[in-house]
Amino acid sequence: MPIVSQTLRHQHKGVTFEAFAAWDDASDAPRPIVLIAGTFMGRTAFEEDKARKLAAAGYVAVAIDLYGIENRPANFDEAGTAMAVLNDDRSLLRDRLRASLEVALGVDAPADPAKVAAIGFCFGGKCVLDLARSGADVAGVASFHGLYDAPPFANEAIKAKVLVLHGWNDPLDPPETVLALAKEMTDAGVDWQIHAYGHTVHGFTNPARETMYSPSADRRSWRSLIDFLEELFGPTG
Template sequence: MKKSIDISTDDGVAKAAIFRSDKHPDGTSAPGIILYMDAFGPRPTLDGMAQRLADHGYLVLLPDLFYRYGAYGPFTFASFSDPKERDEIMGMINGTTQAMTRSDTAAFLKVLDDEGASGAVGTVGYCMGGGRALTAAGAFPDRVVAAASFHGGGLATEQEDSPHRMAAKGKARIYVGNAGVDGSFPPEQSARLAEALRVAEIDYIIENYVGAAHGWTIPDRDGVYDERAAERHWKRLLDLFSETLG
Protein backbone atom coordinates (compact mmCIF):
# COMPACT_ATOMS: atom_id res chain seq x y z
CA MET A 1 0.00 0.00 0.00
CA LYS A 2 1.63 3.23 -1.18
CA LYS A 3 0.79 6.77 -0.13
CA SER A 4 2.47 9.75 -1.81
CA ILE A 5 3.36 12.62 0.51
CA ASP A 6 5.28 15.90 0.61
CA ILE A 7 7.93 16.46 3.29
CA SER A 8 8.88 19.95 4.41
CA THR A 9 12.64 20.25 4.96
CA ASP A 10 14.98 23.14 5.71
CA ASP A 11 15.63 23.48 1.96
CA GLY A 12 12.18 23.00 0.46
CA VAL A 13 9.66 20.25 -0.12
CA ALA A 14 10.70 16.67 -0.87
CA LYS A 15 8.40 14.29 -2.68
CA ALA A 16 8.22 10.93 -0.94
CA ALA A 17 6.09 7.85 -0.49
CA ILE A 18 5.07 5.82 2.54
CA PHE A 19 4.60 2.07 2.12
CA ARG A 20 2.64 -0.18 4.46
CA SER A 21 1.54 -3.75 4.58
CA ASP A 22 -2.16 -4.31 3.99
CA LYS A 23 -2.11 -5.68 7.53
CA HIS A 24 -1.03 -2.28 8.88
CA PRO A 25 -3.47 0.39 7.65
CA ASP A 26 -3.09 4.09 8.43
CA GLY A 27 -2.73 4.69 12.15
CA THR A 28 -1.33 1.26 12.95
CA SER A 29 2.03 1.32 14.69
CA ALA A 30 4.95 -0.49 13.02
CA PRO A 31 8.76 -0.24 13.04
CA GLY A 32 10.01 2.43 10.62
CA ILE A 33 12.57 2.13 7.84
CA ILE A 34 14.05 4.81 5.59
CA LEU A 35 15.06 3.58 2.14
CA TYR A 36 17.66 5.86 0.52
CA MET A 37 17.46 5.75 -3.27
CA ASP A 38 20.11 5.06 -5.87
CA ALA A 39 21.21 7.66 -8.43
CA PHE A 40 18.24 7.17 -10.75
CA GLY A 41 15.65 8.42 -8.26
CA PRO A 42 12.32 7.07 -7.00
CA ARG A 43 10.57 4.91 -9.60
CA PRO A 44 8.46 1.75 -9.84
CA THR A 45 11.41 -0.57 -9.19
CA LEU A 46 12.25 1.13 -5.89
CA ASP A 47 8.54 1.25 -5.05
CA GLY A 48 8.51 -2.52 -5.40
CA MET A 49 11.51 -2.92 -3.13
CA ALA A 50 9.98 -0.61 -0.52
CA GLN A 51 6.72 -2.54 -0.66
CA ARG A 52 8.55 -5.83 -0.20
CA LEU A 53 10.00 -4.48 3.03
CA ALA A 54 6.61 -3.14 4.09
CA ASP A 55 4.99 -6.52 3.51
CA HIS A 56 7.23 -7.88 6.27
CA GLY A 57 5.53 -5.57 8.75
CA TYR A 58 7.48 -2.32 8.42
CA LEU A 59 6.51 1.28 7.73
CA VAL A 60 8.84 2.28 4.88
CA LEU A 61 9.65 5.81 3.73
CA LEU A 62 11.14 6.34 0.25
CA PRO A 63 12.10 10.02 -0.20
CA ASP A 64 13.41 11.83 -3.27
CA LEU A 65 16.90 13.02 -2.28
CA PHE A 66 17.18 15.14 -5.44
CA TYR A 67 14.18 17.36 -4.67
CA ARG A 68 16.36 20.47 -4.59
CA TYR A 69 16.75 20.21 -8.37
CA GLY A 70 13.05 20.28 -9.20
CA ALA A 71 11.82 18.08 -12.03
CA TYR A 72 14.39 15.69 -13.51
CA GLY A 73 14.59 12.49 -15.49
CA PRO A 74 13.16 9.98 -15.69
CA PHE A 75 16.50 8.21 -15.76
CA THR A 76 17.36 4.61 -16.48
CA PHE A 77 20.55 2.60 -16.27
CA ALA A 78 21.08 3.51 -19.94
CA SER A 79 21.24 7.19 -18.96
CA PHE A 80 24.90 6.76 -18.04
CA SER A 81 25.60 6.08 -21.71
CA ASP A 82 24.29 9.54 -22.64
CA PRO A 83 26.94 12.17 -21.76
CA LYS A 84 24.36 14.88 -21.08
CA GLU A 85 22.25 12.71 -18.80
CA ARG A 86 25.32 11.29 -17.10
CA ASP A 87 26.58 14.80 -16.33
CA GLU A 88 23.16 15.74 -14.96
CA ILE A 89 23.04 12.68 -12.71
CA MET A 90 26.59 13.14 -11.45
CA GLY A 91 25.92 16.83 -10.81
CA MET A 92 22.96 15.96 -8.60
CA ILE A 93 24.87 13.21 -6.77
CA ASN A 94 27.84 15.48 -6.05
CA GLY A 95 25.58 18.43 -5.24
CA THR A 96 23.49 16.53 -2.71
CA THR A 97 25.94 16.42 0.16
CA GLN A 98 25.98 14.13 3.17
CA ALA A 99 25.24 17.20 5.30
CA MET A 100 22.11 17.88 3.27
CA THR A 101 20.93 14.32 3.73
CA ARG A 102 21.64 14.48 7.48
CA SER A 103 19.43 17.55 7.68
CA ASP A 104 16.75 15.94 5.54
CA THR A 105 16.79 12.81 7.67
CA ALA A 106 15.61 14.77 10.70
CA ALA A 107 12.48 15.59 8.69
CA PHE A 108 12.21 11.99 7.46
CA LEU A 109 12.23 10.69 11.03
CA LYS A 110 9.50 13.13 12.02
CA VAL A 111 7.35 11.88 9.14
CA LEU A 112 7.81 8.29 10.27
CA ASP A 113 6.74 9.31 13.77
CA ASP A 114 3.68 11.13 12.44
CA GLU A 115 2.76 8.11 10.31
CA GLY A 116 2.88 5.71 13.25
CA ALA A 117 6.44 4.38 13.36
CA SER A 118 7.20 2.79 16.71
CA GLY A 119 10.46 3.76 18.39
CA ALA A 120 13.69 2.57 16.81
CA VAL A 121 14.29 2.93 13.07
CA GLY A 122 16.30 1.11 10.42
CA THR A 123 17.95 2.55 7.32
CA VAL A 124 18.97 0.97 4.04
CA GLY A 125 20.52 2.53 0.97
CA TYR A 126 21.58 1.48 -2.51
CA CYS A 127 24.48 2.89 -4.54
CA MET A 128 24.61 6.60 -3.57
CA GLY A 129 22.04 5.84 -0.87
CA GLY A 130 24.33 3.38 0.88
CA GLY A 131 26.46 6.11 2.39
CA ARG A 132 23.35 8.04 3.40
CA ALA A 133 22.07 5.05 5.37
CA LEU A 134 25.37 4.80 7.29
CA THR A 135 25.53 8.55 7.85
CA ALA A 136 22.02 8.51 9.31
CA ALA A 137 23.10 5.88 11.83
CA GLY A 138 25.81 8.16 13.18
CA ALA A 139 23.78 11.35 13.00
CA PHE A 140 20.83 9.91 14.92
CA PRO A 141 22.34 7.32 17.28
CA ASP A 142 19.32 7.33 19.59
CA ARG A 143 16.91 6.47 16.78
CA VAL A 144 18.70 4.35 14.17
CA VAL A 145 19.50 0.86 15.45
CA ALA A 146 20.31 -0.83 12.14
CA ALA A 147 21.82 0.45 8.90
CA ALA A 148 22.54 -1.39 5.67
CA SER A 149 24.37 -0.41 2.49
CA PHE A 150 24.30 -2.40 -0.74
CA HIS A 151 26.79 -1.63 -3.49
CA GLY A 152 27.29 1.75 -1.84
CA GLY A 153 29.97 4.00 -3.27
CA GLY A 154 32.41 6.26 -1.44
CA LEU A 155 31.69 4.78 1.98
CA ALA A 156 35.17 5.45 3.36
CA THR A 157 36.90 8.24 1.48
CA GLU A 158 39.42 10.70 2.89
CA GLN A 159 36.80 13.46 2.90
CA GLU A 160 35.69 14.94 6.23
CA ASP A 161 32.06 14.00 5.56
CA SER A 162 32.83 10.41 4.58
CA PRO A 163 30.10 8.03 5.83
CA HIS A 164 32.57 5.85 7.73
CA ARG A 165 33.39 8.75 10.04
CA MET A 166 29.73 9.29 10.91
CA ALA A 167 28.83 5.61 11.18
CA ALA A 168 31.53 5.13 13.80
CA LYS A 169 29.77 7.71 15.98
CA GLY A 170 26.56 5.71 16.12
CA LYS A 171 25.29 2.66 17.97
CA ALA A 172 23.56 0.84 15.12
CA ARG A 173 24.34 -2.61 13.83
CA ILE A 174 25.76 -2.19 10.35
CA TYR A 175 25.71 -4.45 7.33
CA VAL A 176 27.60 -3.59 4.14
CA GLY A 177 27.16 -5.72 1.03
CA ASN A 178 29.78 -5.09 -1.67
CA ALA A 179 29.85 -5.93 -5.34
CA GLY A 180 32.65 -8.37 -6.09
CA VAL A 181 34.65 -5.72 -7.95
CA ASP A 182 33.44 -2.14 -7.56
CA GLY A 183 35.49 0.91 -8.47
CA SER A 184 33.27 3.11 -6.32
CA PHE A 185 34.21 1.13 -3.20
CA PRO A 186 37.72 -0.28 -3.69
CA PRO A 187 39.49 -2.59 -1.22
CA GLU A 188 41.30 0.24 0.54
CA GLN A 189 37.96 1.85 1.40
CA SER A 190 36.62 -1.46 2.67
CA ALA A 191 39.64 -1.76 4.95
CA ARG A 192 39.25 1.82 6.15
CA LEU A 193 35.56 1.26 6.93
CA ALA A 194 36.28 -1.97 8.79
CA GLU A 195 38.98 -0.32 10.90
CA ALA A 196 36.77 2.63 11.82
CA LEU A 197 33.87 0.41 12.86
CA ARG A 198 36.04 -2.03 14.76
CA VAL A 199 37.83 0.71 16.70
CA ALA A 200 34.45 2.24 17.56
CA GLU A 201 33.24 -1.18 18.76
CA ILE A 202 30.37 -1.20 16.28
CA ASP A 203 28.64 -4.51 15.56
CA TYR A 204 29.17 -4.82 11.80
CA ILE A 205 29.47 -7.15 8.83
CA ILE A 206 31.13 -6.35 5.51
CA GLU A 207 30.34 -9.02 2.94
CA ASN A 208 31.57 -9.49 -0.62
CA TYR A 209 29.10 -10.71 -3.24
CA VAL A 210 31.69 -12.30 -5.49
CA GLY A 211 30.66 -12.21 -9.13
CA ALA A 212 27.99 -9.56 -8.60
CA ALA A 213 28.39 -6.15 -10.25
CA HIS A 214 27.60 -2.69 -8.91
CA GLY A 215 23.81 -2.37 -8.79
CA TRP A 216 23.07 -6.11 -8.65
CA THR A 217 20.10 -5.76 -6.27
CA ILE A 218 18.01 -3.44 -8.48
CA PRO A 219 15.65 -5.27 -10.87
CA ASP A 220 15.63 -2.57 -13.56
CA ARG A 221 19.43 -2.50 -13.87
CA ASP A 222 19.46 -4.45 -17.14
CA GLY A 223 22.53 -6.60 -17.57
CA VAL A 224 23.56 -6.03 -13.95
CA TYR A 225 20.69 -7.35 -11.86
CA ASP A 226 21.56 -10.74 -10.39
CA GLU A 227 18.48 -12.51 -9.05
CA ARG A 228 20.38 -15.05 -6.98
CA ALA A 229 22.61 -12.43 -5.34
CA ALA A 230 19.61 -10.12 -4.93
CA GLU A 231 17.72 -12.79 -2.99
CA ARG A 232 20.77 -13.25 -0.81
CA HIS A 233 20.71 -9.51 -0.13
CA TRP A 234 17.04 -9.73 0.87
CA LYS A 235 17.78 -12.49 3.36
CA ARG A 236 20.61 -10.50 4.95
CA LEU A 237 18.52 -7.32 5.09
CA LEU A 238 15.41 -8.92 6.53
CA ASP A 239 17.48 -10.80 9.12
CA LEU A 240 19.14 -7.55 10.17
CA PHE A 241 15.84 -5.74 10.62
CA SER A 242 14.14 -8.71 12.27
CA GLU A 243 16.91 -8.97 14.84
CA THR A 244 17.00 -5.23 15.60
CA LEU A 245 13.49 -3.92 14.94
CA GLY A 246 11.42 -7.06 15.44
Protein backbone atom coordinates (compact mmCIF):
# COMPACT_ATOMS: atom_id res chain seq x y z
CA MET A 1 0.00 0.00 0.00
CA PRO A 2 2.38 2.77 -1.22
CA ILE A 3 1.21 6.16 0.06
CA VAL A 4 2.44 8.91 -2.24
CA SER A 5 2.26 12.64 -1.73
CA GLN A 6 2.66 15.89 -3.58
CA THR A 7 2.43 19.58 -2.81
CA LEU A 8 -0.11 21.79 -4.55
CA ARG A 9 0.66 25.48 -4.96
CA HIS A 10 -1.80 28.17 -5.92
CA GLN A 11 -2.21 31.90 -5.63
CA HIS A 12 -5.18 33.80 -4.27
CA LYS A 13 -5.31 37.59 -4.07
CA GLY A 14 -1.54 37.87 -4.31
CA VAL A 15 -0.74 35.25 -1.66
CA THR A 16 0.90 31.90 -2.48
CA PHE A 17 -0.49 28.83 -0.71
CA GLU A 18 0.84 25.28 -0.56
CA ALA A 19 -1.36 22.28 0.21
CA PHE A 20 -0.25 18.69 0.85
CA ALA A 21 -2.00 15.82 -0.94
CA ALA A 22 -1.66 12.09 -0.19
CA TRP A 23 -3.19 8.92 -1.62
CA ASP A 24 -2.59 5.19 -2.02
CA ASP A 25 -0.91 4.63 -5.36
CA ALA A 26 -1.70 0.91 -5.52
CA SER A 27 -4.83 1.51 -7.59
CA ASP A 28 -5.96 3.87 -10.34
CA ALA A 29 -9.59 3.65 -9.24
CA PRO A 30 -11.09 7.10 -8.55
CA ARG A 31 -11.81 7.74 -4.90
CA PRO A 32 -13.36 10.54 -2.81
CA ILE A 33 -11.42 13.68 -1.92
CA VAL A 34 -11.18 14.77 1.71
CA LEU A 35 -9.91 18.26 2.52
CA ILE A 36 -8.18 18.78 5.89
CA ALA A 37 -8.19 22.22 7.49
CA GLY A 38 -5.56 22.61 10.19
CA THR A 39 -5.40 23.95 13.71
CA PHE A 40 -4.49 27.57 14.40
CA MET A 41 -0.86 26.57 13.76
CA GLY A 42 -1.69 26.10 10.07
CA ARG A 43 -0.68 23.17 7.88
CA THR A 44 1.79 21.15 9.96
CA ALA A 45 3.01 17.58 10.36
CA PHE A 46 -0.16 16.90 12.37
CA GLU A 47 -2.38 17.57 9.35
CA GLU A 48 -0.02 15.74 6.99
CA ASP A 49 -0.22 12.68 9.26
CA LYS A 50 -4.03 12.83 9.08
CA ALA A 51 -3.77 13.05 5.28
CA ARG A 52 -1.64 9.89 5.16
CA LYS A 53 -4.05 8.14 7.50
CA LEU A 54 -7.00 9.01 5.26
CA ALA A 55 -4.99 7.95 2.21
CA ALA A 56 -4.46 4.55 3.80
CA ALA A 57 -8.23 4.36 4.38
CA GLY A 58 -8.89 4.81 0.67
CA TYR A 59 -9.25 8.55 0.11
CA VAL A 60 -7.33 11.28 -1.66
CA ALA A 61 -6.57 13.61 1.24
CA VAL A 62 -5.56 17.25 0.83
CA ALA A 63 -4.28 19.20 3.83
CA ILE A 64 -4.95 22.79 2.83
CA ASP A 65 -2.99 25.95 3.61
CA LEU A 66 -5.02 28.99 4.71
CA TYR A 67 -2.19 31.33 5.78
CA GLY A 68 0.21 31.25 2.82
CA ILE A 69 3.80 30.09 2.60
CA GLU A 70 5.14 33.49 3.68
CA ASN A 71 2.93 33.51 6.77
CA ARG A 72 3.60 30.12 8.32
CA PRO A 73 3.62 30.53 12.11
CA ALA A 74 6.79 29.65 13.98
CA ASN A 75 5.18 29.81 17.41
CA PHE A 76 1.86 30.24 19.19
CA ASP A 77 2.01 34.05 19.10
CA GLU A 78 2.51 34.15 15.34
CA ALA A 79 -0.25 31.57 14.92
CA GLY A 80 -2.64 33.65 16.99
CA THR A 81 -1.90 36.69 14.84
CA ALA A 82 -2.41 34.76 11.60
CA MET A 83 -5.66 33.25 12.82
CA ALA A 84 -6.94 36.62 14.02
CA VAL A 85 -6.69 38.02 10.48
CA LEU A 86 -9.13 35.38 9.24
CA ASN A 87 -11.33 35.49 12.34
CA ASP A 88 -11.71 39.24 11.76
CA ASP A 89 -12.53 38.78 8.07
CA ARG A 90 -14.69 35.70 7.69
CA SER A 91 -15.43 36.63 4.08
CA LEU A 92 -11.71 36.39 3.29
CA LEU A 93 -11.62 33.05 5.10
CA ARG A 94 -14.58 31.84 3.06
CA ASP A 95 -12.89 32.91 -0.18
CA ARG A 96 -9.64 31.15 0.73
CA LEU A 97 -11.56 28.00 1.58
CA ARG A 98 -13.38 28.06 -1.74
CA ALA A 99 -10.08 28.62 -3.60
CA SER A 100 -8.50 25.70 -1.72
CA LEU A 101 -11.44 23.52 -2.67
CA GLU A 102 -10.98 24.33 -6.34
CA VAL A 103 -7.30 23.42 -6.15
CA ALA A 104 -8.09 20.13 -4.42
CA LEU A 105 -10.59 19.25 -7.15
CA GLY A 106 -7.77 19.49 -9.68
CA VAL A 107 -5.30 17.27 -7.82
CA ASP A 108 -3.28 15.00 -10.12
CA ALA A 109 -4.40 11.82 -8.40
CA PRO A 110 -6.99 9.07 -8.89
CA ALA A 111 -9.72 11.26 -7.42
CA ASP A 112 -13.45 11.62 -8.02
CA PRO A 113 -14.23 15.37 -7.97
CA ALA A 114 -17.93 14.58 -7.60
CA LYS A 115 -17.26 13.10 -4.15
CA VAL A 116 -15.78 15.62 -1.74
CA ALA A 117 -15.81 16.08 2.03
CA ALA A 118 -13.86 18.29 4.43
CA ILE A 119 -12.62 17.84 7.97
CA GLY A 120 -10.96 20.30 10.32
CA PHE A 121 -9.32 20.51 13.73
CA CYS A 122 -9.60 23.42 16.18
CA PHE A 123 -9.62 26.56 13.98
CA GLY A 124 -9.93 24.18 11.04
CA GLY A 125 -13.16 22.90 12.57
CA LYS A 126 -14.55 26.42 12.25
CA CYS A 127 -13.19 26.58 8.70
CA VAL A 128 -15.04 23.51 7.45
CA LEU A 129 -18.26 24.72 9.05
CA ASP A 130 -17.78 28.01 7.18
CA LEU A 131 -17.13 26.06 3.99
CA ALA A 132 -20.50 24.38 4.45
CA ARG A 133 -22.11 27.71 5.32
CA SER A 134 -20.79 29.13 2.05
CA GLY A 135 -22.94 26.66 0.10
CA ALA A 136 -19.91 24.79 -1.24
CA ASP A 137 -20.67 21.64 -3.19
CA VAL A 138 -19.30 19.18 -0.63
CA ALA A 139 -21.11 16.10 0.60
CA GLY A 140 -20.18 16.52 4.24
CA VAL A 141 -17.97 18.29 6.76
CA ALA A 142 -16.62 17.06 10.10
CA SER A 143 -15.42 19.46 12.80
CA PHE A 144 -13.05 18.12 15.49
CA HIS A 145 -12.98 20.33 18.62
CA GLY A 146 -13.87 23.25 16.38
CA LEU A 147 -15.15 26.75 17.06
CA TYR A 148 -18.84 27.26 16.44
CA ASP A 149 -19.51 31.00 16.21
CA ALA A 150 -21.50 31.83 13.10
CA PRO A 151 -19.97 34.21 10.54
CA PRO A 152 -21.42 37.69 9.97
CA PHE A 153 -22.34 36.89 6.37
CA ALA A 154 -25.63 35.17 5.60
CA ASN A 155 -25.46 31.42 5.07
CA GLU A 156 -26.00 30.10 1.59
CA ALA A 157 -28.08 26.94 1.22
CA ILE A 158 -26.00 24.36 3.07
CA LYS A 159 -25.61 21.22 0.97
CA ALA A 160 -23.27 19.31 3.27
CA LYS A 161 -24.14 16.92 6.03
CA VAL A 162 -22.47 18.08 9.25
CA LEU A 163 -20.68 16.04 11.90
CA VAL A 164 -19.41 17.82 15.02
CA LEU A 165 -16.99 15.99 17.36
CA HIS A 166 -16.87 17.93 20.59
CA GLY A 167 -15.20 17.78 23.99
CA TRP A 168 -17.95 18.57 26.47
CA ASN A 169 -15.57 20.42 28.81
CA ASP A 170 -14.02 22.52 26.04
CA PRO A 171 -13.71 26.04 27.55
CA LEU A 172 -13.75 27.59 24.07
CA ASP A 173 -17.16 26.09 23.35
CA PRO A 174 -19.39 26.00 26.43
CA PRO A 175 -22.80 24.28 26.17
CA GLU A 176 -24.59 27.43 25.00
CA THR A 177 -22.41 27.65 21.88
CA VAL A 178 -23.06 23.99 21.10
CA LEU A 179 -26.80 24.57 21.42
CA ALA A 180 -26.53 27.67 19.24
CA LEU A 181 -24.82 25.64 16.52
CA ALA A 182 -27.48 22.95 16.75
CA LYS A 183 -30.20 25.59 16.37
CA GLU A 184 -28.35 27.19 13.45
CA MET A 185 -28.05 23.88 11.63
CA THR A 186 -31.65 22.90 12.42
CA ASP A 187 -32.99 26.23 11.17
CA ALA A 188 -30.97 25.75 7.97
CA GLY A 189 -32.49 22.31 7.40
CA VAL A 190 -29.13 20.57 7.66
CA ASP A 191 -28.62 16.85 8.28
CA TRP A 192 -26.47 17.29 11.38
CA GLN A 193 -25.10 15.32 14.32
CA ILE A 194 -23.07 16.31 17.36
CA HIS A 195 -21.00 13.78 19.32
CA ALA A 196 -19.93 15.08 22.73
CA TYR A 197 -17.24 13.33 24.77
CA GLY A 198 -17.45 13.65 28.54
CA HIS A 199 -14.51 14.81 30.66
CA THR A 200 -12.85 15.99 27.44
CA VAL A 201 -11.43 19.41 26.60
CA HIS A 202 -10.20 21.25 23.52
CA GLY A 203 -7.52 19.69 21.29
CA PHE A 204 -8.35 16.14 22.32
CA THR A 205 -6.99 14.60 19.08
CA ASN A 206 -3.43 15.90 19.39
CA PRO A 207 -0.95 13.79 21.41
CA ALA A 208 1.45 16.75 21.47
CA ARG A 209 -1.03 18.63 23.68
CA GLU A 210 -0.45 16.43 26.70
CA THR A 211 -2.87 18.25 29.00
CA MET A 212 -5.62 18.14 26.38
CA TYR A 213 -5.17 14.84 24.59
CA SER A 214 -7.71 12.10 25.20
CA PRO A 215 -6.82 8.73 23.65
CA SER A 216 -10.39 7.46 23.97
CA ALA A 217 -11.99 10.57 22.45
CA ASP A 218 -9.36 10.60 19.70
CA ARG A 219 -10.10 6.96 18.85
CA ARG A 220 -13.87 7.33 19.07
CA SER A 221 -13.99 10.52 17.02
CA TRP A 222 -11.84 9.04 14.24
CA ARG A 223 -14.09 5.99 14.10
CA SER A 224 -17.08 8.31 13.84
CA LEU A 225 -15.38 10.14 10.99
CA ILE A 226 -14.75 6.94 9.03
CA ASP A 227 -18.38 5.87 9.55
CA PHE A 228 -19.50 9.31 8.37
CA LEU A 229 -17.37 9.16 5.23
CA GLU A 230 -18.63 5.66 4.45
CA GLU A 231 -22.19 6.92 4.85
CA LEU A 232 -21.44 9.72 2.39
CA PHE A 233 -19.52 7.73 -0.21
CA GLY A 234 -19.85 4.03 0.56
CA PRO A 235 -16.95 1.74 1.51
CA THR A 236 -13.59 2.41 -0.13
CA GLY A 237 -12.14 -1.08 0.27
